[in-house]
Amino acid sequence: MKFDTSKALQKRSHALIPGGAHTYAKGDDQFPELAPGFLEKGMGCHVWDLDGNEFIEYGLGLRSVTLGHAYEPVVEAAYRQMRMGINFNRPSSIEVECAEMFLSLVEGAEMVKFAKNGSDATTAAVKLARAYTGRDMVAICEDHPFYSVDDWFIGTTVMSAGIPDAVKKLTVKFHYNDLTGLKTLFERYPNQLACVFMEVERLDPPRDDFLKKVRDICHQNGTLLIFDEIITGFRWHLGGAQKYHGIVPDLSTFGKAMGNGYSVSALAGRREIMELGGLHHDKERVFLLSTTFGAETHSLAASIATMNIYKREPVIEHLYCQGERLEKGIEQAVQEHHLEGFFGTVGKPCNLLYYTRDEMNQPSQPLRTLFLQEIIKRGIIAPSLVVSYSHTDEDIDRTLDAINEALFIYRKALDNGVDRYLVGPPVKPAVRKFN
Ligand SMILES: Cc1ncc(COP(=O)(O)O)c(C=O)c1O
8 A cells, every 4th residue: 555645745734734734633643654644535434545545434534424424415415505605694594493403302402502613612611601600610521531622621731832820720620430529629619610511421431320410519519510522412322422321411512423524513501501692681691602604504504414314314323333343343353362451442332442552551552553554554544443324334344354454463563562563653642742
C-alpha cells in the first residue's frame, strides 16, 4: 500500500494549517507513519484515500456518521433543502419541524435549541445552569475524556495554555460511580455548584443506583444535573442513554449522531430553565445559542431524515449486533494468540473501543500504533471499533481477519520488542501539554 500523494500533501498542510488538520483527533500524531494522510471519499463504511487505497472505516466522522458515508436518503434530504436556500433573515419552518421530531424522541426534554457543534451545546448548558442557579462553579466527571473546546472544560486539561486561572478554579472534578467523592464536593463548595456535568455512561456501567443518587443529591442542593449525550445520544437508545438508564436530567446535550455527520447539535431540557433564553419571562435574559449558522436548513433536513431512519429502521439494534460480532471475534483471536490482558475490547457493543497493554501490563501507545499500522496495511482504519448501520457481516468478517493477522504481529512485538515492527513514532494523546 502506497501513501505517496498523501505524504506530499501532508508537508503542505502543515505549512498552512497548525497541526495539519482542523480537528486534533484527525491529526498525524494520532496515526502511524504508514497511514493514509487524507481521506477523499466515503460510501457506507468504506473510504478511499488520496492515493486511491480503499479501507473499511470505524468510528466514522469521529462517531458522527452513524448510518454510513453519503447515505442516500440523508444526502437527498439535505440537497433538496440546499436548492431552496439554507439561511434567511427569519427562521424557517424546518426549525419547528426538527424541534418537534427531536423532542418526540428525547422524552424528558420540553424545549430544545439547535447549534452546530457539541461544544456549543455543552457550553451553553453550563452558562444556562450558572444563570439559572446564580452560581459559578461546575462539577465535572473526570473519567469522561471530553466535553467542550471552551475554557470551562479545556482549562481542566493539561493543554490549558491561554486560559486564566480564575476560570480554571471554577471547575472541580469527581469520579464516576464515586458518590462519596461527589458528596465531598458539595460539602466543600456549599451553595456554589451550578451543575453536575457528566456523560451518562462511558466504559463502566453505573453501579449501586449511581445516576439516581447523583440526581437526588443535585436536587437536594439546588444544583442542575446535565447529561452530555453527544456520544451516547441515538446510540445507546433512541431516547438517549438517559432513557436507557431511566433518569431524566435537567438539561442534556446531543450532537454527533443527530445528523449523520452534518453539523447539528442540540441543547434540550426543562422548559423553566430553557425559557430563560426565550422571550416570554421577566427574569434577566440569557444569551443562549444564537449564531449566524445555528439553524442552517440543510443540516436540519439531514437531521430530520436521520432521526426518521432511526425511528423506522433497526439502526441501534444493528449497532449493538455488529459490535457484539466484533467483540466475540476479537475475544477468539485474543485467545488464539495468547494475548489475554494485553489486547481487548471495552465499552458497549454500540460504542466499542479497544485497549493495548505492554508486557508490564501498562497502557501502551507504541503497541496501539503497531496495531493501527498492521490493520491499516490490511485495509482497516479503526482508531475505535465503533460501527455504523452500514457495517455488514462481510465487513465485520473482513475486519476480524485483519485483526487476527495484526494480533499475530502484536504477539511477536510483545515477545521481541515493538521497535522491531513499528515504522515511525508512536501516536500520542490528542490533548497534551507539549509536542
Ligand atoms: C462527550 C462529548 N461531548 C462534547 C464533545 C464536543 O463536541 P464537538 O467536537 O462537536 O464540539 C465531544 C467531542 O468529541 C464529546 O465526545
